[in-house]
Amino acid sequence: MQKHAITRLVSLVIAASLVLAACGSGDTDSDDTTTTASGETGATDAPTQPGEPVRGISDDNVVSVGAWIAESGPLAVVANIANAARLRFDQANDEGGVNGYTFDFTSIDDQSDPAQTVNAARELWENDEVFALVHPYGSGGMTAVEDYLRENDVPTLFPFADSRILFSEEEGAPDNAYGFVPFYGDTIRLMLEYAVEEQGIETLAVLHSNDVLGEAGPDGASAAAPDLGLEIVEEIGYDAGETNFAPLGRRVAESDADALLVWSFSGSTQVIEAALESGYEGLLVLHDGYRGGFFLNSLTALPYDLEGRAITNVWWTPVTESDSEVQEYVDLFNAAYPEGDVNLGQSGWIAASLFLDAVDQTTADGSELTWPALKATLDSWTDEAIAGSRGINYTADRVGATQGKVRLFEDGGWVDATDWVTYARYTE
Amino acid sequence: MSLTIQLVVDGIIIGAVYAVVGLGVVIVFRTTNVLNFSQGAVATIAGYLAWNLMEGSGLPYGVALVVAMLVGGLLGLAIGALVTFVLVRSSPLTKSVATLGVFLFLGWVARRVFGDVGQVLDRPFAGSFEVGGIFFSGHGLFVAVLAFTAIGATFLLIEKTRLGLAMRALASDEETARGHGISLVVTSLAAWFFASALGAGSGVLVGSFIQVDHSIMNIVLLYSIAALVVGGFGTASGAVVGGLAVGIFSSLMSGFASPSYKNTFVFALILAILIFRPNGLLGKAAITVPETVGGEDHPRLPRPGTWKLPRSVLSTAAIALLIVAIPFLPHPFSLLSYSVMLATAVVVVSLSLLMGYSGEISLGHGALVTVGAYTTALILAQFPGTPFWIALLASAAAAAIVGAGLGLVTLRLSGIYFAIATLALIYVVQEVALQFREFTGGAAGINIGSPVLFGDIVLTGDRSIYYMTAVILALVLAAVVVLTRSPIGQRWTAVRDAPIAAESSGVSVKSNKVSAFVVSSAIAGLGGSLLTYIVTFVSPFDYDLFYSIFVILAVILGGSGSWAGAILGAAFISLVPVALSRSSGLTDALFGIALVLLLVVAPSGLRGFVEHRRKRAEQRLTTFAASQEIDGAASEN
Secondary structure, three states: OHHHHHHHHHHHHHHHHHHHHHHHEOOOOOOOOOOOOOOOOOOOOOOOOOOOOEOOEOOOOEEEEEEEEOOOOOOHHHHHHHHHHHHHHHHHHHOOOEOOEEEEEEEEEOOOOHHHHHHHHHHHHHHOOOOEEEOOEOHHHHHHHHHHHHHOOOOEEOOEOOHHHHOOOOOOOOOOEEOOOOOHHHHHHHHHHHHHHHHOOOEEEEEEEOOHHHHHHHHHHHHHHHHHOOEEEEEEEEOOOOOOOHHHHHHHHHHOOOEEEEEOOOOHHHHHHHHHHOOOOOEEEEOHHHHOHHHHHHHHOOOOOOOOOEEEEEOEOOOOOOOHHHHHHHHHHHHHOOOOOHHHHHHHHHHHHHHHHHHHHHHOOOOOOOHHHHHHHHHOOOOEOOOOEOOEEOOOOOOEEOEEEEEEEEOOEEEEOOOOEEOHHHOO | OHHHHHHHHHHHHHHHHHHHHHHHHHHHHHHHOOOOOOHHHHHHHHHHHHHHHHHHOOOOHHHHHHHHHHHHHHHHHHHHHHHHHHOOOOOHHHHHHHHHHHHHHHHHHHHHHHOOOOEOOOOOOOOEEEEOOEEEEHHHHHHHHHHHHHHHHHHHHHHHOHHHHHHHHHHHOHHHHHHOOOOHHHHHHHHHHHHHHHHHHHHHHHHHHOOEOOOHHHHHHHHHHHHHHHHOOOOHHHHHHHHHHHHHHHHHHHHHOOHHHHHHHHHHHHHHHHHHOOOOOOOOOOOOOOOOOOOOOOOOOOOOOOOOOOOOHHHHHHHHHHHHHHHHOOOOOOHHHHHHHHHHHHHHHHHHHHHHHHOOOOOOHHHHHHHHHHHHHHHHHHOOOOEHHHHHHHHHHHHHHHHHHHHHHOOOOOHHHHHHHHHHHHHHHHHHHHHOHHHHOHHHOEEOOOOEEEOOEEEOOHHHHHHHHHHHHHHHHHHHHHHHOOHHHHHHHHHHHOHHHHHHOOOOHHHHHHHHHHHHHHHHHHHHHHHHHHHOEEOOOOOOHHHHHHHHHHHHHHOOOOHHHHHHHHHHHHHHHHHOOOOOOOHHHHHHHHHHHHHHHOOOHHHHHHHHHHHHHHHHHHHHHHHHHHHHHHHHO
């Protein structure tokens, strides 16, 4: 009897699988994501009649935008970015909106889990029917959703992720993606060029974390080194969860390299300290996270004289500067989130400001806001500078950030070592 | 030579920290049999508190340390009270899982109270000095002195005080100890207080030696638990020996080999030690986390034969119909999420099988899922258009091979030693995926396309993927039912219920344990393959230690040994976070609270809870029917 029941069960399952496979095969219509249930047009279609509904914009001109970001889990600190973006949109709404449009920003917590990132992307695009994604965060998640974004032409604005993912030279940028983060290789080249020309370095040690961000370090250094006549004498990768940094520091000291490129967020100051403890005396070449906030504070707290011995780079004006636009953000953020990280959140504020600026430029003459119209505005940007951002240019490629500057550690902070410099790839 | 000495010195310092953290774990475990996952969160809160006291109130380091330890101790007391009084009817395994919920909640509290930014505590002794070519960090030495002082104080407590005597008595023979008037409650709570105070102190030490943030103490805790296994889990001296051994070895590996492979080397060392010393260097007997306390309300590992055919065809058909109908009904979650749930249920089934028939818990199941996931991704990268069922089978085979290898290596291990040995697999698989970038994409991972049924028939769209996953889950469940009734399953049952009798009848306990692990691994690999098809992506970090722990959680929550339990458990761990994803950062807090509440209300899991309610309802119905009959007979008379 049991055997008979098992046989029936298995047979039923096999039959069901064949039937369902037949139903499901080649199925593309059941999940058509470019047409909503209400019949609104997709992002790539402009309304053909005035007053026709535009995807992501309500009848009373509320523009719905969204992003995924880690708001819990080990990377929850980046929630500051979403908070800053929300703050900017709220500010715009409080001021009466932009040319009649107000904004609704939705963030979904993906816990840095790619499976949840994919879900969050679909939620925002298919359920929330957002007008655009603004500043979604995370390289791991972006890799997971890249195909989805491409296949569905999802407007993806100013993502905070390694630009090699969405804007790779092999595949090219998705039609509706506009970047914000320069290629890390470009920022590394900029710093190494300065180090070679101004500080005469000839050998380089590279220390990086074994994650998507960290891998950009040795990749960028390897690409730039031959052109600059640099020799990479040591490359040390370590896990993001490292707790014992002393041996890494010993190896750096033993390498006796003229400069040390540190490309990681996790444990970077600890490993720098370990190197200094071991007597390392070369130049420190640091990622942009050291522009301010926790990283800068941790660097200045080290009991070692780093005057003129450390450089970093920025591609927007950091919160430590007295720029009025930037200070406006600092004051508002600190008031709203006194325990938050104003330095880390700044990119969210900038991204939201870029979007609002694009909306303003698109609709200033009374034109209706649609995706094609906004896209045309973005395509026209050659040197946009909003809320601290610099050199936003979408005419060459759509990476966006085309300028950076090198900063030198002096008097417990950073001073400009160079002026704003256009990255080499845009001048060749 | 000087570099070697340098690295050994560095290793002793960090090893002392591991030892202190490990001692806190040991004290609670030996007194209460609970593995305290919340210790990392308590240490984090203590570290941030100390920072606030020093920066905000200007208190000196020593005062801040003592205050932080007192607060940590009180937090531990509260957690101990929860475990002792509220979860009184739960097994130690369930209590251990509950501390995971506490960990999530406290982590959220720490962020809310202290913010997100990492901090480095002020150091009484900064800078470094050189002696004979060896560099000594001033603060490193200070931390080492404090750590060894704490170790010494702990030994004094355990060996020379009445409380320590009570703890040792309870650890060695609870019944006898209680019979001699030793209060389990008082001693347990005292252990929780002291252990948490010690853990809090370690948080301050790490905060000044490395930094305070919301993840570092969990990593230190992991290393400390690994060190405990090396030294001999459950012994204080083992914690110290293990901590120092792991600290020195990892330092040497980082210095001479590659920090990238350090975790692999450390866990390979652990495996090697356990092969020759299955109870660790100083351990005496295998330490297990008991899963039963007695009484049917206590959650158990699945009993052999509980993978039954469903009792009620009607209820089974109803659930099957619901699963089939979901895409056509209004549903609060996306089909993608439901697909992930069903694929996760496959993984839960795999672990449930292992836990049931070998009696062991695997912390490395995420690695087997990763093996399956990457096998599928690599096949598709090299041979696009490969039918999905070929990739699925290949993934299952690959995971089975890996499982067989690990199973053979860990033949002599059991309990916590087996669990830690399986943890090694997580790091090995992760490192392989990271290092072979040209094939695996490194940290960036691999994207794949839609699954191919055969030929040109491609399964596109969420609905197709959903049904594909549901069918695979159904086939896996059917296979498990058949397997557990086959000669293999019968041998597993015999080994599980009466290992000595089985051995004397010619049934090899070890080879059957390995075969259970192999089958479990194959199913886990299948789950990994499904997840890759659903998410269309895999990276080295997707199915890490926390994923493995959550799968264990799903087995316990859902109630093991049943397909409904597997789906319920999978639903909890995969859908609840999605449901909370718009809660503006409240996910951890709400999930942690939900987890603890669930364990309080349903200590035998969700399925057991439903089953219990059903039985009670049946009893009431029977009683009512009987009383009606009696009344009827009486009225006739």
